[in-house]
Amino acid sequence: MxxxxxxxxxxxxxxxxxxxxxxxxxxxxxxxxxxxxxxxxxxxxxxxxxxxxxxxxxxxxxPVCVTPLEQIDKSIAIAKLPDVILCSFGDMLRVPGSRSDLLEARAEGFDVRMVYSPLDCLKICKDNPDKKIVFFAVGFETTAPANAMALWQARKQKIDNFYMLVSHVTVxxxxxxxxxxxxxxxxxxxxxxxxxxxxxxxxxxxxxxxxxxxxxxxxxxxxxxxxxxxxxxxxxxxxxxxxxxQYKRMVKNEGNKAALEIISEVFQPDDRLWRGIGMIAESGYKLSEQYKKYDAETMFLVENIQTSESPICISGEILLGRKKPAQCPAFATACTPQTPLGATMVSDEGTCQAYYKYRKE
Ligand code: SF4
The missing domain is CATH 3.40.50.11750 (HypD, alpha/beta domain 1)
Structure with a gap:
């Protein structure tokens, strides 16, 4: 090709x-x-x-690997509130929270949907005017423009049953x-x-x-x-x-002007917690003042989120380049893509999954 x-x-x-x-x-x-x-x-x-x-x-x-457990637990708690449809990308539905994941919430009968784009949520909003549609927005700067565009469109089209649970980080x-x-x-x-x-x-x-x-x-x-x-x-x-x-065929020094503009209209820098790594100042985005009303964190007050990580998982060390998957005692034994103990085994971009797929020995 x-x-x-x-x-x-x-x-x-x-x-x-x-x-x-x-x-x-x-x-x-x-x-x-x-x-x-x-x-x-x-x-x-x-x-x-x-x-x-x-x-x-x-x-x-x-992005899936560094999304804090607290946010995943929060997304599950929001999904279980009355009249909520919780949407996210496929990977996020499988990432284990402290006690379960979003797919389990769906199996329990709650309305959790996989979408291919945040813009899909706007159609769901229009088809379900009596429901509150929440998009769990994770990712780096690459997914921020599409997420920002979904909110920009929601505002323009006066859609008022759309919310975003923002968990954006920057490199x-x-x-x-x-x-x-x-x-x-x-x-x-x-x-x-x-x-x-x-x-x-x-x-x-x-x-x-x-x-x-x-x-x-x-x-x-x-x-x-x-x-x-x-x-x-x-x-x-x-x-x-x-x-x-090295990537001149795609990268210009000044970046993508239209994408930068929409990011800066919808988001503003914020301190962010990174799973396995900790809090890093100004390392992500929150919604800007004019988009605050779409913020799922303020709309849905879910309390008593008590996170608990697998005590064996060393994915934080792996994400910082200090260790490799084979140094984890659970790698390819207790922890596999079918039975993941940490996000780096769940995600298609996770290091543990890459080693499991291609370098299991
Ligand atoms: S193999 Fe599993 S338990 Fe070990 S670091 Fe990777 S995700 Fe965590």
Missing amino acids: KHLSEYRDGKIAALLIEKIKKVCRNNWTIMEVCGGQTHTICQYGIQEILPKEINLVHGPGC PPVLEAVLQNEDSNIQGFLAPGHVCAIMGTGQYQYLSAKYKVPIVVTGFEPLDLLEGIYICIEQLENGHHELCN
């Missing part, structure tokens, strides 16, 4: 691997930030074909938290190409200069990742630290 197979070409991959081998002389640890990149790395065996000096660790860029603050961690041994980053396609590269330029670390904005196909790793290793070996854009 054009524009896909050309980024999976074995001959070009072999040339890139040769270039990496030639330039790499020391031990280096690089974090790929996005769960989509982690899945490509595992699926194509990229870690295995790299020189043994290069250690790839996996980052926090899986640069969590990268800064990783960089500030004293135990971190990460020396270079492959930044998430799709997030930069929306937001541009400015914040990554700032982080690269402040922490003197190479950051390469990288795509998601095997050749993208190999090229990103090559650029990163070349910088490390030569003592450079710059922001580079």
Whole structure:
């Protein structure tokens, strides 16, 4: 398939691997930030074909994985309120809360629906004027424009039975938290190409200069990742630290102007709790003043949310690049995609699921 197979070409991959081998002389640890990149790395065996000096660790860029347990429990509690239809993406319905998940709420008879776009909720609102439709909005900067558009449309169309439970997070603050961690041994980053396609590269330029670390904005196909790793290793070996854009076919330095405008109209920065990681200042979004009336958190006061994580799960350590799934005692035994103990095993972008699918040994 054009524009896909050309980024999976074995001959070009072999040339890139040769270039990496030639330039790499020391031990280096690089974090790929996005769960989509982690899945490509595992699926194509990229870690295995790299020189043994290069250690790839996996980052926090899986939206389902970092959504706090408290928000999942809250979504389940809201779904069980009278006259509510709770909507979200398929992945979110399966993520375990403290005691159950949204699919179990549906099995108990509550109206929980999977949607493919937040805009689907507007039709559900019109078809069910006597119900309150709540969209559980999770994700990074990539899903924020569509979620913002759904609220913008709701406001324009005067739909007043639509609410959003917002759990949006943003990448640069969590990268800064990783960089500030004293135990971190990460020396270079492959930044998430799709997030930069929306937001541009400015914040990554700032982080690269402040922490003197190479950051390469990288795509998601095997050749993208190999090229990103090559650029990163070349910088490390030569003592450079710059922001580079490997994913020029998608990412402009200034980002996507229309998407940025709608995000800034509907959302404003907010402190956010990251599952397994903790609270990070200004690391996500809440609704702006003019969209406050759509906020499910203020509309539905659900109390007594008492969260409890699996005591075995080390997904927080995995999301920060400190551990890998095989270091978890439950990996592929008590914890599998059918019986997940943590979100990194549930999500299609989760590191534990990637290792289970492609590297179970
Ligand atoms: S294998 Fe399961 S229990 Fe272990 S860290 Fe991953 S999600 Fe958590």
